[in-house]
Amino acid sequence: MKTTAIPLLGYALLGLLHQKERSGYDLRKVFAETAMGNYSSSPGAIYPALERLEAGGLIRGKVEEAGRLRRRCVYRLSPKGLAELKKWLARPIERTDVLRGVPELMLRFAFLDRALGAEAAVSFLQNFGSVLKDYADGLESYLRDNRASMPLSGRLALESGIRGYYGLHEWTAYAIREYRKSQPMSASHPSKRTQGGGK
Amino acid sequence: MKTTAIPLLGYALLGLLHQKERSGYDLRKVFAETAMGNYSSSPGAIYPALERLEAGGLIRGKVEEAGRLRRRCVYRLSPKGLAELKKWLARPIERTDVLRGVPELMLRFAFLDRALGAEAAVSFLQNFGSVLKDYADGLESYLRDNRASMPLSGRLALESGIRGYYGLHEWTAYAIREYRKSQPMSASHPSKRTQGGGK
DNA sequence: TCCACCATGTAACTGGTTACATGATTAC
């Protein structure tokens, strides 16, 4: 039955549809106009992706005929789609995720608290932070060992990566503080797991 | 005659082959083992990409038979390939480039001084810095206008982007200082163009 | 003998890109 793994764009669509029901056109506008500027937005990407999701039973479209300008099709998440979204959001973060690209992780984070709650968002941030630390430390020791043999531009490019990951690590700490600030936090229960380095 | 535009992986290969001649296997190892961990590295990506580049006359392969373990094919850049690489490296940076992804720009930078010299690298950094500043400023004003209506996680995700771009902007200034430090710098000539915002 | 490593290749599938087509409605 496996629907051959959902590509990133598919998850972006699921997350947006979880916020509220939208048409393909609405979704395109989101990609075109908001800070989600990465991600396709071309009709040749969006509409087929929506069809695939619907075929897989993850979303359901309803054609609106009412006095509108032109018939349009509004999609909403199905229970199965919500489950799939949650599964994606809840995946533990590993270094390969960081390697594959931070934007994907930020996308997950952006959808996370709505779908799984603030506590899950904080766990995510802790997990993310520790993986970032590990990864940045790894790059830094690589730099230390190879510094002498690297061309200047290569060294600088690597340093920009290191800076970026440490910066992101600081951001996770900041973000956790913001979460704590925004919530009374049910007090009691001690931080569970998560903080402590992946794999 | 247009060879249908070179994909990013193609440029990555050209840049690496400009450093020194390598076989497909060598190239895969670079992607697999160095900090260039993004970029495919799977044989199904590399070998066809090399074939395309060779078909386009950008690289030339020579089969080594000598006592080695197994016959291997070592590629080197052709003059046409070098020209193409330089053209790519010399493209002025615009905000869409930032939007499409910083890693691509870092890749260009990493190859830049070898192919075009330190001065071009500094120009690139100045151009990059000013585009980053503009872009980050734009995101920041977007945040200012929409802060109230954004969910916490969305706001934080956006803030991470803003921090990241400002951080990168600082890195460009640092990198320029490193270049100046490493070189006497031919003194005289005033910074040409470049600094001053794209488009 | 068999494993590990060097080294290249390829076939099936998938999803994204660009570019074009269509058509209804509102505003000028």
Place this chain on the structure above:
DNA sequence: GTAATCATGTAACCAGTTACATGGTGGA
């Protein structure tokens, strides 16, 4: 009437993914 905007679709093309195939060499 014509341009802009809303709104959806699709066809041709291309590159990357996974997974498998092949085959030579050195060492246990």
